[in-house]
Amino acid sequence: MHRTTTSPRKRRLTCAETAKLVRQALRAEFPETRFSVRSKTYSGGASIDVRYVDGPTSYGVEAVLSLYRGAEFDGMVDLKTYRDSILTTDDGAELVHFGADFLFAQRDISEHWQRQLEAEVCEFAGGERFEPNVHYPVSCFVDHERGGAGLARDDHRGEYGSALVLQLSTRRDRSKPCQHGSSTYGVGNGWNRCKGCGMRTRRRIEATS
Numbered sequence: 001m002h003r004t005t006t007s008p009r010k011r012r013l014t015c016a017e018t019a020k021l022v023r024q025a026l027r028a029e030f031p032e033t034r035f036s037v038r039s040k041t042y043s044g045g046a047s048i049d050v051r052y053v054d055g056p057t058s059y060g061v062e063a064v065l066s067l068y069r070g071a072e073f074d075g076m077v078d079l080k081t082y083r084d085s086i087l088t089t090d091d092g093a094e095l096v097h098f099g100a101d102f103l104f105a106q107r108d109i110s111e112h113w114q115r116q117l118e119a120e121v122c123e124f125a126g127g128e129r130f131e132p133n134v135h136y137p138v139s140c141f142v143d144h145e146r147g148g149a150g151l152a153r154d155d156h157r158g159e160y161g162s163a164l165v166l167q168l169s170t171r172r173d174r175s176k177p178c179q180h181g182s183s184t185y186g187v188g189n190g191w192n193r194c195k196g197c198g199m200r201t202r203r204r205i206e207a208t209s
């Protein structure tokens, strides 16, 4: 894949050429998500802005973008260092310098999904309607093992409604229909929701015997 190295024999890609590669890579990785990829050049540098709605988590997108970064920035010492990469294509491998120093991704949340997440928080916390500025005795937890996120009762800390919605969305992948492979969490009245997509899935099996 891409390896940092230095050599005089290399091809310098423009920012637009790099953006084209980024677009291809995102399409290959997340075929069901539409990305806006825009290159921007200014005096002293160039960057690429990626925007999309719902889709994969920003961690997933960052993992792709990090391969196309033409520079590293160390904020501790305020230093920008350039790096070269090995670009592997069907024609073989070549040494390149990608034309964008920095790549930024912004994930927007659709109105539809926003309302779903609000309903999920409201259902779990109880109450007539979702209130973004109300501090609920609830926190968002991440399922590191099986992916996704859920809500849990938290009387000590709690979170604002808007923060809970943001935290749920941040940890959930919407790039493809959920296969409900994630585990579920209880939301009250015997119902469960999928940690992967938040869908109300099934009533928990009550211990009857």
Ligand SMILES: [Zn+2]
Pocket: 178, 179, 180, 181, 194, 195, 196, 197, 198, 199
């Ligand atoms: Zn699901």
